[in-house]
Amino acid sequence: MYATLLTNLENGILTITINRPDKLNALNKQVFDDIDTAMSEVYHNDDIKSAIITGAGSKAFVAGADIAEFASFSKKEAVALSKRGQDVFFKIENSPKPVIAAVNGFALGGGCELAMACHFRICSENAKFGQPEVNLGLIPGYGGTQRLTQLVGKGKSMELQMTAQIIDANEALRVNLVNHITTSEELLKKTMEILQTIQTKAPFAISKIIDCINTAVVSDSAYTNGKSGYEKEADAFGDCFNTTDMKEGTTAFLEKRKANFSGK
Numbered sequence: 001m002y003a004t005l006l007t008n009l010e011n012g013i014l015t016i017t018i019n020r021p022d023k024l025n026a027l028n029k030q031v032f033d034d035i036d037t038a039m040s041e042v043y044h045n046d047d048i049k050s051a052i053i054t055g056a057g058s059k060a061f062v063a064g065a066d067i068a069e070f071a072s073f074s075k076k077e078a079v080a081l082s083k084r085g086q087d088v089f090f091k092i093e094n095s096p097k098p099v100i101a102a103v104n105g106f107a108l109g110g111g112c113e114l115a116m117a118c119h120f121r122i123c124s125e126n127a128k129f130g131q132p133e134v135n136l137g138l139i140p141g142y143g144g145t146q147r148l149t150q151l152v153g154k155g156k157s158m159e160l161q162m163t164a165q166i167i168d169a170n171e172a173l174r175v176n177l178v179n180h181i182t183t184s185e186e187l188l189k190k191t192m193e194i195l196q197t198i199q200t201k202a203p204f205a206i207s208k209i210i211d212c213i214n215t216a217v218v219s220d221s222a223y224t225n226g227k228s229g230y231e232k233e234a235d236a237f238g239d240c241f242n243t244t245d246m247k248e249g250t251t252a253f254l255e256k257r258k259a260n261f262s263g264k
Helices: 029-044 075-093 110-117 144-152 154-163 169-174 187-198 203-217 229-240 244-254
Strands: 005-010 013-018 050-055 060-062 099-103 106-108 120-124 128-130 180-182
Touching: 005 029, 013 029, 013 187, 029 050, 029 075, 050 060, 050 110, 050 187, 060 099, 060 110, 075 110, 099 110, 099 187, 106 110, 110 128, 110 144, 120 169, 120 187, 144 154, 169 180, 180 187, 203 229, 203 244
Parallel strands: 013 050, 050 099, 060 106, 099 120, 106 128, 120 180
Antiparallel strands: 005 013
16 A cells, blocks of 8 residues: 555554665655555544554664755755655644654654654664754754754753764653663564553543643644643543543543543
C-alpha cells in the first residue's frame, strides 16, 4: 500500500515503520505523502486505537531529510517544503489517538522533528538525537525550533541548535526529550505495553487530553481556535459529561469495579 512504509495492525495498535534503511530512513516527498496517508488511516479507521512510528533497521529512526532532493531549491520551493512537513507533523501532533515514537538509532534533523511531533518518545540505548541543520547553513524547518524549545526549554534548545550537538539517550532523558530508555530488543514491546495501558482508558477523554495539552504548548491561534488552554479544558471537561464512557467510569468507581469503556 505504501512505497516507503511498512504497517502492521495488532491489538488496535498500528505500527508505522519508515522503510528506507539503505538511506537511513531519510525523509523525502514520498515519505511525507505516505505518512500523511497513514495518519489519515489512524484518524478514520475505528479498528486503530493508537499508533507507533518507528524506523526500519538498527541504525536509524530517521537520520534526517533527503538533502539531495532539495539542495537546489529556490526560496519559494523551500518555504513550500517546510510548510508541507509542518502540516504532516501537525497531523501527527493533533491526532485524536495516541501516537508514540519508538526511536532506535539516529533521530537527526527531520527525524528528530518527526519524533517530537509524536505525543511522546521512547528510545533504545543506542538512540542519538540532534538538530544539526546549522552545519548545512540551514535551520530546522518542520517545527523543530518550536517543539524542541517546548520540550527542553529555551536555553538548552538554543544551545543544541546553535552548536548542532548530537545527544545520546541518557542526555535525551535528562532534558525531557524522551520518556523512557530501553534496549533495542525491548523497544517495541515497551511502547506497546504503554499503549495497551492507554487503550484501557476512555478514548474520548484521551483525545481531549491530547487536544488540551497541545493548546498549552502551541501559541499559534490558528491551531487553538483562538481559545486559551483553560477555556478549551473547561469545554472539553463539559463534553466528557455527554459521553457514555463518563457515566460508565463514574458508575464503576462508585461500584468499586473496573470500568469497561466503549468509546461512546
